[in-house]
Amino acid sequence: MARKMHETPMLDELESGPWPSFVTGLKRLAREKDYVNDVLGTLETSYRTKKGYWKGGTVGVFGYGGGVIPRFTELKDENDKPVFPDAAEFHTLRVQPPPGMHYNSDVLRKMCDIWERHGSGLIAFHGQSGDIMFQGAKSDKVQDAFDELNELGFDLGGAGPAVRTSMSCVGAARCEQSCYDEARAHRTVINTFTDDIHRPALPYKFKFKFSGCPNDCMNSIQRADMAVIGTWRDNIRTDEEMARKWFAKHGMNELVNDVVTRCPTKAIMLKEVKDVRTGPKISSVRVNETHALEIDNGDCVRCMHCINVMTGALAHGTDTGATILVGGKRTLKIGDLMGTVVVPFLPLKNDEDYEALVDLGQRVIDFFAENALEHERTGEMIERIGLVNFLEGVGVEIDAHMVSTPRTNPYVRTDGWDEEVARINAKKAA
Incomplete structure (x- = not known):
């Protein structure tokens, strides 16, 4: 039994609302662990003073340069001793989830048992990058916890200026909207870049995310340096x-x-059955005896809205694959950026397709490592050097699908116009 609980009047307020509170969970753990009791004391102090009291440092496991987030208390008394000594250290282990985040109850119980033995008992499924966050361990317990988790089949994720842990949606395992094998893509890419995850050597973080369809359940277009989105x-x-x-x-x-x-592009029309067009780009379906939907697929931008609303009645096509975008990120040096299309369509049907995906990822990471400034994400690098220079650097041909905004300048040079038209026509015919 832990010692007497700290008084936490401000944290208690968080339990008074209609929704479940994390404070309740911490208090339950604190009844058995002095460690968590002192964490509550530290948190109550932070709420009262409106200051954070954790600082970083260096903590790790053998053979790894990242994966552990060190936290040491700065809340000291006049003798430079921790005010809450049992919570003087509160390190977090980032552990990679399986693709699609598939677990069974046996594995989850074993994870909980490991963290009860070596840490606070507090686990978050999942962090912003997809990691399982084993929160709260002392320095002398970090290696022991990792060894047992590794024996269970799990590995540390990324932290610092490295390739970070990837995320993939449940995808082909359970979702009818899946357009490629997300789990295979996830595992193939991460297994290739394991060294870049465990040994930080980049200017800043680099994230892969895999969504099986344009619904983008992984928010990859907004948050991934390289997003693979089914289409x-x-x-x-x-x-x-x-x-x-x-x-x-x-x-x-x-x-x-x-x-x-x-429909954002007005590709769908409701017509009387007799007026419905036919053609290689037209899909149509009757909804009753007199009316039918007509879809001009040439105007469809794969937003998924009609398919989401009329699931089953409408479905994605059979010639599936993925669009690859680069440069998505949250606010850092500049504001939020959405990913930019660099490969409009990659089939992801056979080994060669997955090798092409890995090869592109390697070229992007290599270019990022050589050309980005310190603490600069891929999207910010592209904004600084220009998309054309980036595409040339990674060896990707410029394509009209990469245009994010139509030009506003009416003047255009036509040097080499005929040669460019011939090149594009040859590409289309290939």
Whole structure:
């Protein structure tokens, strides 16, 4: 049994609302662990003084240059002794999750047992980069905890200026919207760059994220230096039976207001059956005896809205693969950036496709390592040096799909116009 609990009037307020509070969980752990009791004391002090009292340092495990986030207390008394001695150290282990974040209950129980023995018992599934966050361990317990987690089959994730832990959606394992094998892509890439994860040697962090469809459940376009997002390049598929069932349940108003009018490129039209067009880029499906949806796939930008609303009645095409974007990030030196398309379509069907994905990742990381400034993300580097220079540096041909904003200057040079047209036509014919 732990010693008497610290008084925490300010933290107690966080338990008074209608929602579950993390404070309740910490108090439950604190009843058995003096360690967590002193963590609560430190946190209460921070709330009262409006200051943080943790500083970094150097803590690690043998053979690794990252993966552990050191935290030492700065809350000292007049004799330079920790005010809360049992929580003088509160290190976090970042542990890589399996692709798709698939676990069984046996593994989860073993993780909990390991952390009860060696740490605070506090685990977060998952951190912002996807890591399992084993929060709260003393320096002399970090190696022991890692050894047992490693024996269980898990490895440390990235920290510092390194390739970071990757995330992938549940994808092909359970989701009908999946357009490629996310787990295979995730494992293939991470296994290749394991050394770059464990031994920080980059200007700053570099993240891969894998989403199986344009819904982008991993938020990769916003947060990944290299985002792999599933897509398709043929026509949307339709199922008349399911479309009729959907229409019978939801009606004309919802079809018009929540499907047709919300298409961002007006690719969907509601027509009388007799007026529906046919053609290589047209998908259509009847919703009743008199009306049908007509989709011009040439205008479709794969936003997924119609498919999400009418799942089953509409579905992505069969010629699937992934779009690769580079440069997404949150605010740092400049504001938030979305990823920029560098490969409009990669099939990801065979070994050669996955090798091409890894090869592109290697070229991007190498270019980033050589050309980025310290503490600069990939997107910021591209903003500084220009997209054209980046594409030339990584050996990617410029493509119209990479244009983010149409030019506002009406003047254009036509030097080499005929040669460029011939090159583009040859590329299309290939």
